[in-house]
Amino acid sequence: MTQESAAHPPGPSDPLPDLTAEQLDTLHRIGRRWSRVTRPPQEWRDALPVDPNVGDYPARHQIRLPRYERFVTVSELGGKARADQVSKVTALTSTSTGRVGSRVRRVLLGPALKSTALVRERMRKLVALPVLSSDALSSVAYGPEALLTILVLAGAAGLALSLPIALTIMVMMLAVGLSYRQTIRAYPNGGGSYIVTSDNLGRVPGLVAAGGLMVDYVLTVAVSIAAGVAAVTSAIPSLGGATVPLGLGAIALLLAGNLRGVRQAGILFAAPTYLFVLSVAGVIIAGLVEAARQGFPPPSQPQVDATTGVTLFLIMRAFTSGATAMTGIEAISNAVPAFKPVEWRNARTSLTWMVATLLALFGGIMALVLLTGTLPRPNETVLSQLARNSFGSGLMxxxxxxxxxxxLLLAANTAYNDFPRVLSLLARDHHAPRPFMRMGDRLAYSNGILLLTIAAALIFVAFDGRTTTLIPLYAVGVFLAFTLSQSGMVVHWWRSRGRHWRKSLAFNALGACMCAVVFVTAAIAKFTAGAWVALVAVALFVLLTLRIRAHYDEVGRALRLRPQSATLPGNTVPTPLCPPKEPPPEPRPAAGTEDTWEEEEAEETPEEIHHLSVVAVETLDLANIRALAYAASLRQPVLAVHLSPTDEEAERMTRYWRHWGNHLPLEVVVCPYRTIIAPLVDYVEALHEQRPDLTITVILPELATSRRWHRLLHDRMAFRLRHSLRERPKIVVTTVPFHV
Amino acid sequence: MTQESAAHPPGPSDPLPDLTAEQLDTLHRIGRRWSRVTRPPQEWRDALPVDPNVGDYPARHQIRLPRYERFVTVSELGGKARADQVSKVTALTSTSTGRVGSRVRRVLLGPALKSTALVRERMRKLVALPVLSSDALSSVAYGPEALLTILVLAGAAGLALSLPIALTIMVMMLAVGLSYRQTIRAYPNGGGSYIVTSDNLGRVPGLVAAGGLMVDYVLTVAVSIAAGVAAVTSAIPSLGGATVPLGLGAIALLLAGNLRGVRQAGILFAAPTYLFVLSVAGVIIAGLVEAARQGFPPPSQPQVDATTGVTLFLIMRAFTSGATAMTGIEAISNAVPAFKPVEWRNARTSLTWMVATLLALFGGIMALVLLTGTLPRPNETVLSQLARNSFGSGLMxxxxxxxxxxxLLLAANTAYNDFPRVLSLLARDHHAPRPFMRMGDRLAYSNGILLLTIAAALIFVAFDGRTTTLIPLYAVGVFLAFTLSQSGMVVHWWRSRGRHWRKSLAFNALGACMCAVVFVTAAIAKFTAGAWVALVAVALFVLLTLRIRAHYDEVGRALRLRPQSATLPGNTVPTPLCPPKEPPPEPRPAAGTEDTWEEEEAEETPEEIHHLSVVAVETLDLANIRALAYAASLRQPVLAVHLSPTDEEAERMTRYWRHWGNHLPLEVVVCPYRTIIAPLVDYVEALHEQRPDLTITVILPELATSRRWHRLLHDRMAFRLRHSLRERPKIVVTTVPFHV
Known part of the structure; x- marks a missing residue:
């Protein structure tokens, strides 16, 4: 995996991988065998009853487009010269099944976008900084509070520890920030933890890192929304009871916005971050000035009862809770290509600014907390208390x-950008279901967005939308990913030994150690409080992704053009493509076991396929006669089968058949068990055993009803039969619809 | 509808209706057109690569049968001479999809039964009486109590009315019993309300009667189970909190028993009824003897506070609540053929006995209630109080x-027999979905049984399993059905004017009036208490059944062999069945609207079908090459279509195609919207508009994965495409499976 390809998430137009030389060779050899039996290409084409080139077709079922449509119009394509065999879709149509759904979709999400509409935006530093740092900076809204919430359990003695713990966290922020500066230089195309880890440490560590990230993106949404709702309910206490509905509303908003394809775009996203930084800075400065005016009085001794002593365990818990303020620090290193050139230099500068701002805000808030003796309260956040203290309850x-x-809403939105992106990378590497690689018609990874929404909403509701109960789950995954990613960078520098490699290696090693400490501490201290959930989730994630990969690998092996497959049936005599007159080949011994399927199914040229059509006839009505006519018109051997509950009914069917003219061979199967599927499946299997080389096409009439509920009124024979036959080799099921 | 056919529910082996002379004629004419283009029958048959007669096949996937299997063995069939074209299924196999489910099923339900195992049992009067009267007799367990529960609201003044109301109800029992004696004579094959009403009053009244019955069968289960649980919790008060689980357990027992195909069979079902009659008679006699010994003292004046005055409304409510004791009185007239000959005479005698017993029990209980001053209590049934009063709390x-x-369990089981039977009659008359007509492999109407179970369980849980809250819903439907059925009998006698018609008409008219009075009274008095639910359910039932019938009629018209359809395309020149060399017919003008579908699809002979196969190719791997080979081997025009996200990818696909040898025409459609289904559907439609006379077969490769969860990992292209194309005329979808 090259760094270049590894960095970009799969684009909307990424083609399937190229065929290898060996595969091309195999393809050519298969083609040579076709040419012995098929007509010349031009003759085939002339035999077509239609002109396949339907040109630029503008979708009959097209939805009326809204006024401000954003994609290329049909006329623009008109002048372009096109290859011969190419038709072109000029606007996305709705399929009939989703006509109403599609209309609703267009109203909510806007018109479909062409792949070419995906322009990767380049941001100036002043824009990129706020856009990419919302996750990191917003965490000062809950980090200090999480720290205090634990320490307050040990009363005044506990709170006395808040200063050293806060300083430790700030030192770590600095170290991790320096560490990520190195990543930016090494991965100028974006170095997310998954990429860096799998590049340098291998597949499984990469998946562990990805698992940690995925779990934490879900928690970022849940925690950020919970903290954001807490900010609102602190200001408007009467909303206190509506935490869960408010949070779900915010998640729905994020879902709709992201499905519509909102990008982290410019001013709109930059403004709240600057406003937040300025206003929190205001709170801190106003608070400090006030404190200075009073000559820094010792804080009024907080009235708290210690419910526990100061233990190492308590300190560990407080430290890891406070360390949640570090989450989001990796965002800039993921998004280096979003900067204007020289990208990595701009990204590094931005990272420095961001870490500096983070340190200032975190340190300022902690200082103010200590000076004012603020304590966490159940109904009002610490930040809200500080703001009231500095500004009163007015406009500020x-x-x-x-x-x-x-x-905090923006921070949650960051997860909405990153979660589907990482999932698409996993899908590209065959570690996640392929649909997660597909961009929806608004160029967003819709499936990933939906999955994140469902997971985050479930977590949010399960934990009642309370930040304090969510925090123990949080950060475990992030620091696991950080640790692996930084360790990967150490390996990277050791291997590459480029310019300044020693310095970079040292910084990354320091970062890795720091993160490892936080991870281990968090895993131990918060294990019973909830961290085990995150760890189990990561483990399950790794197992699942490995199994998915194993399945895709198996499928890929089965489907790949192989040299031996082209030579395998080469000893059969080619037969020209005209009605079969030669005696059919001798039946091979019955196979039946799954091991021989692959060989059995190796039918790569038309000459290797010997047909038998089996028409399941229920009665002689128009639908069944059409199915018979369809089968007969294919000019292959046809056998009609009728399942009869009694001998009398069998006799009657035979009579009707003769009356019709006995035009096709009819076999009546008497089945006194009032069921159709099982005996029919067995009958087809019995035929298959007689002649395992035959491809049996089971043809069924099917009523196509116009309304959905009408389908309940009919046996879904075709559906059930297809389902029952799908494990059998060399059996094709065809339904001939009859519209009522 | 003859009475003969009307009476029997559809049997397991009932064939589809015979073809009419006109249809046979049409069939013959269609056949004549086939004979112009097809080979002689024997030649077709000789061309078959297999021997279609696989003989008696014993199912490879057969489940090992349990020891006490009840159905005909394979060897028994062996000696029988068989028609030429007949294979025979000798044992039911499981389909692979349900192998585990099937095994569980066999253990729970027993092996599959042949249709011939359905023997209609004939019962002696002494057996038939208890079996058929459990529903009617069991209702004395809740009827008197329901009556008292209402009257007690008016205190002593209300209770004073219990004697006249009870006497009125007994008079009505007598009248309705006499009325049903007439029905038995007129419908010796069984005269259920649905049959009698639709026979004599027409379709809609018949459906109203059926709706009333169906609603009440559901309520019979719910009420009987509720009352049965109350009998248990009266004796064992510690179970008082477990009403709902106990009831659901009983319903599950009924479900399993009936799916297994338990019939109302002999002694097992007769014993509880006799025991109940004897023990209740014992309670009554012991109580009366005790009262007589004390010289019939006036009952200790019950201490009750009147919460309401004695109003007409209260009397109406009390009367209709007590009238629930009459439910089940029609059971014998439904089941006349179950008696030994002379059926109707034995049935009449049994009905007389049953009504006499019912009167005795009801009257006795009411008398004892009045003598002892027993009042309904929330935690103990009236019958339990009376029994304690007579016998103490001992064995008796x-x-x-x-x-x-x-x-009461037996009474609920009666509903399990009748509900699916009425539903199967409705399905036979095309008023209910066809699956309700089908007997499961245990010869029970499994689908009807399931529906009843779900409905009864929902009602039971929704009303907390309390008899008092269920009673207001009950009886409305039954008396509606009774009224219509008796009115139908009046019409019957008026029309037939057979022997004693005047007397019979008079009895039935009296019965109809009585039932009408109860129905109207119940509908008014209990409307707000719950009767509206039953009435709305009946109305919805009638609307739904009428719409279902309309749909089936429409389908039937569309499918029926029609004279004009045979002559319609008669002017086309017949073409022999060999590779098409003649120029294709001129394209007709594009049709597109739904109105012309029927005509378009009138393809009754092979010559009328002109093929085009469209293979959707995603890439050139083994699965896709097999699909291409399959299409080419059908020796019809083939067009391969590839959907490409970009021009570059389109160009690459074209290159590979040429490398392969360009054996088939390829059309590349460039669709920059990252979706496959919609543009493919539109492309196929565009082809269809060019040549509306073509039948387009869309061929897709499909991966057949062995594990269910693997399917999530692949686009379900075939499924979605089939779904999207199902409304389009003349488009057939074929999937060529590729097993991994």
């Missing part, structure tokens, strides 16, 4: 709370 | 309670 306070809620 | 008391619970 409202601005602080509103910008806090806004930046 | 337990026998009374146990037999009460047993007979």
């Amino acid at each position: 306070y409202v601005v602080v709370q509103a910008s806090t809620a806004a930046i | 008391y337990v026998v009374v309670q146990a037999s009460t619970a047993a007979i």
